[in-house]
Amino acid sequence: xxxxxxxxxxxxxxxxxxxxxxxxxxxxxxxxxxxxxxxxxxxxxxxxxxxxxxxxxxxxxxxxxxxxxxxxxxxxxxxxxxxxxxxxxxxxxxxxxxxxxxxxxxxxxxxxxxxxxxxxxxxxxxxxxxxxxxxxxxxxxxxxxxxxxxxxxxxxxxxxxxxxxxxxxxxxxxxxxxxxxxxxxxxxxxxxxxxxxxxxxxxxxxxxxxxxxxxxxxxxxxxxxxxxxxxxxxxxxxxxxxxxxxxxxxxxxxxxxxxxxxxxx
Amino acid sequence: xxxxxxxxxxxxxxxxxxxxxxxxxxxxxxxxxxxxxxxxxxxxxxxxxxxxxxxxxxxxxxxxxxxxxxxxxxxxxxxxxxxxxxxxxxxxxxxxxxxxxxxxxxxxxxxxxxxxxxxxxxxxxxxxxxxxxxxxxxxxxxxxxxxxxxxxxxxxxxxxxxxxxxxxxxxxxxxxxxxxxxxxxxxxxxxxxxxxxxxxxxxxxxxxxxxxxxxxxxxxxxxxxxxxxxxxxxxxxxxxxxxxxxxxxxxxxxxxxxxxxxxxxxxxxxxxxxxxxxxxxxxxxxxxxxxxxxxxxxxxxxxxxxxxxxxxxxxxxx
Numbered sequence: 001x002x003x004x005x006x007x008x009x010x011x012x013x014x015x016x017x018x019x020x021x022x023x024x025x026x027x028x029x030x031x032x033x034x035x036x037x038x039x040x041x042x043x044x045x046x047x048x049x050x051x052x053x054x055x056x057x058x059x060x061x062x063x064x065x066x067x068x069x070x071x072x073x074x075x076x077x078x079x080x081x082x083x084x085x086x087x088x089x090x091x092x093x094x095x096x097x098x099x100x101x102x103x104x105x106x107x108x109x110x111x112x113x114x115x116x117x118x119x120x121x122x123x124x125x126x127x128x129x130x131x132x133x134x135x136x137x138x139x140x141x142x143x144x145x146x147x148x149x150x151x152x153x154x155x156x157x158x159x160x161x162x163x164x165x166x167x168x169x170x171x172x173x174x175x176x177x178x179x180x181x182x183x184x185x186x187x188x189x190x191x192x193x194x195x196x197x198x199x200x201x202x203x204x205x206x207x208x209x210x211x212x213x214x215x216x217x218x219x220x221x222x223x224x225x226x227x228x229x230x231x232x233x234x235x236x237x238x239x240x241x242x243x244x245x246x247x248x249x250x251x252x253x254x255x256x257x258x259x260x261x262x263x264x265x
Numbered sequence: 266x267x268x269x270x271x272x273x274x275x276x277x278x279x280x281x282x283x284x285x286x287x288x289x290x291x292x293x294x295x296x297x298x299x300x301x302x303x304x305x306x307x308x309x310x311x312x313x314x315x316x317x318x319x320x321x322x323x324x325x326x327x328x329x330x331x332x333x334x335x336x337x338x339x340x341x342x343x344x345x346x347x348x349x350x351x352x353x354x355x356x357x358x359x360x361x362x363x364x365x366x367x368x369x370x371x372x373x374x375x376x377x378x379x380x381x382x383x384x385x386x387x388x389x390x391x392x393x394x395x396x397x398x399x400x401x402x403x404x405x406x407x408x409x410x411x412x413x414x415x416x417x418x419x420x421x422x423x424x425x426x427x428x429x430x431x432x433x434x435x436x437x438x439x440x441x442x443x444x445x446x447x448x449x450x451x452x453x454x455x456x457x458x459x460x461x462x463x464x465x466x467x468x469x470x471x472x473x474x475x476x477x478x479x480x481x482x483x484x485x486x487x488x489x490x491x492x493x494x495x496x497x498x499x500x501x502x503x504x505x506x507x508x509x510x511x512x513x514x515x516x517x518x519x520x521x522x523x524x525x526x527x528x529x530x531x532x533x534x535x536x537x538x539x540x541x542x543x544x545x546x547x548x549x550x551x552x553x554x555x556x557x558x559x560x561x562x563x564x565x566x567x568x569x570x571x572x573x574x575x576x577x578x579x580x581x582x583x
Contacts, residue, residue: 054338054390061334062335062338159523223335
């Protein structure tokens with residue numbers, strides 16, 4: 001009986017996620033892949049001349065950073081609209097008239113966008129792989145795919161941040177806040193160093209707290225290392241993946257807490 | 266009904282045609298205006314062309330969302346383009362020597378490479394390029410730059426090789442030997458590092474040492490360094506050939522009281538010359554003696570000597 005209700009709960013999340021993914025595809029979000037493919041094709045052909053034989057590392061750097069940039073745009077701008085669009089179009093009433101809870105709705109939307117980002121990131125990863133094979137950089141593929149995985153994890157965190165903000169704020173402000181978090185998240189290790197360098201215990205505590213509250217997005221920065229064909233320890237990958245899951249769970253819990261108390265009237 | 270539809274259709278067709286013509290005219294106008302505007306732009310003063318870099322790599326580090334490697338690549342490409350532009354835009358009558366690039370005033374080359382390696386301290390291609398080119402601009406900077414690379418990558422023997430190369434170019438053979446010696450102690454260092462340390466102590470100024478030096482540089486795997494080293498190896502060959510030809514010309518002049526009318530006159534004598542590695546002089550189908558780039562040597566009958574058009578500095582500097 002309980003198993004059946006659990007299965008039902010997950011099925012509803014899955015249905016919402018599938019619809020969110022379909023919606024993203026219908027909104028032509030995956031069209032960014034065309035630009036990406038053109039960028040990498042051009043890079044693979046012309047970088048040999050421009051970089052004096054350093055095209056492998058440049059394609060890796062260019063490709064991985066483009067995956068992050070394109071993905072961050074999608075995570076922020078689509079992420080903040082996931083919930084608000086349903087409210088604006090009043091389709092949220094139709095959804096909640098069915099036996100769907102707000103948490104299912106929120107988690108389903110989140111997973112739908114994460115799936116979109118997964119497809120987007122994976123296709124871009126394949127693009128980088130093909131470009132690398134073309135220029136003879138096949139020996140660095142393992143590192144590249146580790147970096148692609150880290151980029152995807154970072155995008156998942158960013159999507160969770162976007163959904164959390166959009167659960168209580170307007171889309172424009174949510175996008176702005178999420179962008180700020182993206183920026184601050186990349187400086188979080190500098191924040192810790194800053195906190196350690198400060199004399200006062202109070203300031204140390206404040207900056208130390210900010211460091212732990214903000215998502216530490218610098219953890220996911222493996223792109224430069226990938227250009228050298230380096231591989232992280234399995235323990236490091238496990239720790240970063242664990243951090244991501246826990247951080248996302250916390251954010252979605254907060255988002256759900258706010259969203260479930262929100263009045264749509 | 267049908268008349269109205271037909272009228273509508275012909276109106277749509279006409280407006281489409283008008284649009285196509287307007288676009289065509291507009292495109293031509295954009296092309297010509299763009300060229301005209303570009304040609305009539307106020308030229309930038311010479312002093313402002315090399316505008317100082319407004320951003321330093323070490324200040325950027327940590328503030329580029331983890332894209333340090335990509336920004337380093339951009340600086341790397343800029344450094345290549347920068348020096349390439351200097352070569353391309355040099356006055357046609359300016360003779361450019363790879364041993365002294367100061368007349369080109371490439372003062373931003375070091376900042377570009379410094380930024381690239383600040384952002385990515387393991388960027389070996391940048392160190393390699395810097396070690397090859399910077400000595401011809403400012404040797405002290407070249408040493409500083411390579412020492413910076415060693416500080417960041419103390420176990421990479423290549424950087425000691427580059428440092429040894431720079432000292433050798435400066436004829437500071439003791440320091441070159443010390444650099445090779447330090448490099449030979451690094452893990453994975455090949456035996457030639459030890460051999461080069463010994464060469465520096467015994468026979469540093471010889472052509473054979475220069476050959477060994479450039480041969481190793483050409484094996485370093487970096488395209489720019491390899492091209493440079495290959496040029497230098499050819500230049501050394503040309504230098505040796507010019508010396509041999511001039512010696513035979515001198516012999517001929519002493520024997521006959523005048524210089525040869527054509528280099529073909531000394532071809533039999535050149536056949537007996539043993540060049541490095543057992544190589545022989547190359548000739549075209551017409552019997553002209555050519556340099557390593559297959560350009561015929563030019564005879565100066567008044568001075569009774571030859572020179573190579575491919576390697577203008579042949580014999581003047583290594």
